[in-house]
Amino acid sequence: MFIRNNWYVAAFDDEFGGAPVARTICGEEVVLYRKTDGQVVAMHDGCPHRLVPLSMGMIEGDNIRCKYHGMLFDGEGRCLQAPGKDASLGLRVSKVYETVERYGMIWVWIGEEAADPAKLPDLPWLASTEWAQTREHFTLACDHRFVIDNLMDLTHETYVHPETIGQNELMEAPVAARREADAAILERFMPDIDPPPYWAQMLGKPGRVDRWQVCRFILPSTVLIDSGVALVGTGGFAGDRAEGVTGYVINLITPATERSCYYFLVQARDFARDADAATQARFNATxxxxxxxxxxxxxxxxxxxxxHPDAKLRALNIDAGATHARLMMNRALAAGAPAPAG
Amino acid sequence: MFIRNNWYVAAFDDEFGGAPVARTICGEEVVLYRKTDGQVVAMHDGCPHRLVPLSMGMIEGDNIRCKYHGMLFDGEGRCLQAPGKDASLGLRVSKVYETVERYGMIWVWIGEEAADPAKLPDLPWLASTEWAQTREHFTLACDHRFVIDNLMDLTHETYVHPETIGQNELMEAPVAARREADAAILERFMPDIDPPPYWAQMLGKPGRVDRWQVCRFILPSTVLIDSGVALVGTGGFAGDRAEGVTGYVINLITPATERSCYYFLVQARDFARDADAATQARFNATxxxxxxxxxxxxxxxxxxxxxHPDAKLRALNIDAGATHARLMMNRALAAGAPAPAG
Amino acid sequence: MFIRNNWYVAAFDDEFGGAPVARTICGEEVVLYRKTDGQVVAMHDGCPHRLVPLSMGMIEGDNIRCKYHGMLFDGEGRCLQAPGKDASLGLRVSKVYETVERYGMIWVWIGEEAADPAKLPDLPWLASTEWAQTREHFTLACDHRFVIDNLMDLTHETYVHPETIGQNELMEAPVAARREADAAILERFMPDIDPPPYWAQMLGKPGRVDRWQVCRFILPSTVLIDSGVALVGTGGFAGDRAEGVTGYVINLITPATERSCYYFLVQARDFARDADAATQARFNATxxxxxxxxxxxxxxxxxxxxxHPDAKLRALNIDAGATHARLMMNRALAAGAPAPAG
Structure with missing residues (x-):
């Protein structure tokens, strides 16, 4: 069960070299390629002729050709050429997806309703020259909701990331969860602490700091995190970052199957904006x-x-943000489910 | 479901070194070994004592010994020796198969009826000194019928084998399918074309050619292909190969399970018959x-x-040969199935 | 189905370095670690908070901390610390196991009844300085009963271990099986034979020998084997080992799942008791x-x-010991099973 009638990130914009890209999104196999006008096509990843994945095939101009018998399809899934001077029997790729390219990513609309551009999230950090970016994507063998749980509770940094962003204060600082109309929010403010190794290095000046983490979940599976440190008492919590460094972390999780997902991660930063290639490479490695x-x-x-399929996740106070996010997801699933018969 | 009461190729004749050979044929595990008189024994690959595969064991003269406790069985599956000076309790390997060695291959009879030598296919190219051979065998993780489909429609050469035997003319030349009593046939004749790289090299002389492909399916799972090129207008299509080169390709596909198979492939050729070892090695590598x-x-x-278990293969004109072959297989399966009760 | 209310070996005593040990015993996932007082804790290997294995975590003094959010549990499974200055909601590790350390091994009690120290086997060879030891443990992808079958019938040495302890006389020497109150026993005495390579080397003097193998199965899954050779006629069979060498082989097999197990193996020996490190390393390698x-x-x-789930193991005379052992196991399983309703 996935939340449909939404946009999901399928790829970063620089993944379209010479070969098609294959992804599974909400259980649907999708092949993607870029046309000569720059638009990215997304279609069902199977040739209707002999059921070979089109992602094994060749891009030819605006079209894609099946590797097996050379059936040529355009970006609408129509067969332009079939072997044997044959009529193609009207064979057509079974599904074509709406795509949008925004924020350096290719978004695919999954669902039956008409694609709704208004449902794209607003990610201004990725559209501004004020912010530099580090981005990577990953494929995980787990339920995509586990990634959301993880991001909506950064307490885990203490023990999962002890060498970089973890610190004991995360275990002790209170968290506050709240709901807005379209978001679940978890906030943690840690005033007057020593920064952990990563933030100490990014800040680049000595002294105690105020550290903040504001995690915002929005449907279907996005977590936006405002995180950073500022010299103590300089207004970082209130938004004055003049004496601080901010990493705005955009987390876009695309369910592949019930037990696998893609994780597209961008950290937008207001520091080291002119990082040279070696520094940027270190950021990516980190x-x-x-x-x-x-x-x-x-x-x-x-x-x-x-x-242990019957085991239940238990929620502490720290999990309040994740619990809110799960509730939002469950309601969206229920709303999208077919009405019961009767 | 496999077509039973037929011969299937289990091995090439040179696979019988010091160790037994293990194969799964039509879902049945078979161990094979060669006796001192040269005859190849095929039996169920399991010791009736403690259920260890006999193919882990040792060949001793005309017999095979289980690796675990040294039970010794003769080529009829009878226990000749058991540990403990024990009566062997009449333990016997549960099944012994008829085998025939012909055309450089070991054929095993799968089925309940008496083995019928008349059902061996006639492969005269492999019994004549007029033809040289290149042969290889492969294990594939797919339904054996997909291999037959592939061989009954060589249009795929254009895009699957573009560097060697593929050429655009394959996409355009008409094909003709027909049935004979015991065969499904697909023919493609391409007059006055430039030969593709492989055939240009094999022909060894410049000029336009006539190229032919005649694919013949016979039960249970054999595809015989007459393929080659001759200088244009010299009668290649009619069978005069004096100015051409012919590769007669014998394809023997043995189902292992519903989703795996062995593919025994021999190309008999009327060219480069005196190929030295290096040339022959190149033929095998190709x-x-x-x-x-x-x-x-x-x-x-x-x-x-x-x-996508409900997805259906679709057939274009080029697939007419494969469609005929599938029909022949389906009829053979239905004929071999037990009569419905009632 | 496993025989419960018994001790099973979970680990050797030297496996407790800095990290927790994870084992599956009778289908139950167990994490083990050693406290500062030396006692080994065994608990269910799952954090009750977010269901991450505790064996990924860190040992802190007498406690174990979950890697994910730092929940800290004591050796009774009680939560000592939870993130967020939170009450821990009374979360507790779902199961704690009784453990005993004896004979250089950690034993875990599996079952509902109170742990019964009297059910530990008596292994005096491992508690005496008269015997030196070689020990190793293994994880096998098979039913643990197959290991017991194997050990209760050493005929298999002839063909499974021909280079070391196998010899043809094993195939021919009669065996005698018998039952005692708590044991199934299989004996084989081979008087006046040439020793096989391993025993010839261990004995270290030339001459014909008497060779013995006395295998004793005790519940739930232990096989004790008195094996060795003595110069012919010097009383080895009767227990006089002055002119011989004895390897007392303790085999402790712990079921993991229905299709996997751990095999803890110790050979206690009365020879080469002062083996230097290189010699001992060779013993372990062998x-x-x-x-x-x-x-x-x-x-x-x-x-x-x-x-072949319906295939049946067949028993020859040599299997009489294994057959007795299987009967003992089946009775123990039936005795431990809930009474039928009605």
């Missing part, structure tokens, strides 16, 4: 290492749940 | 590389079908 | 190589049984 630590835990969690 | 291209497609097709 | 030969057969047996 991001990959950090997320791998999460993946180790999340995939273990999935294995446990698979072995 | 054959392996070509078939690997097919395997990539066929195993992807199987994965698609596994994920 | 043990690993020998057991790998068994594993190859036993896992193949499991694959056969998986493919």
């Amino acid at each position: 991001m990959r290492a950090l997320v791998q630590q999460d993946i180790d835990v999340l995939e273990a969690q999935q294995r446990y749940v698979d072995a | 054959m392996r590389a070509l078939v690997q291209q097919d395997i990539d497609v066929l195993e992807a097709q199987q994965r698609y079908v596994d994920a | 043990m690993r190589a020998l057991v790998q030969q068994d594993i190859d057969v036993l896992e193949a047996q499991q694959r056969y049984v998986d493919a």
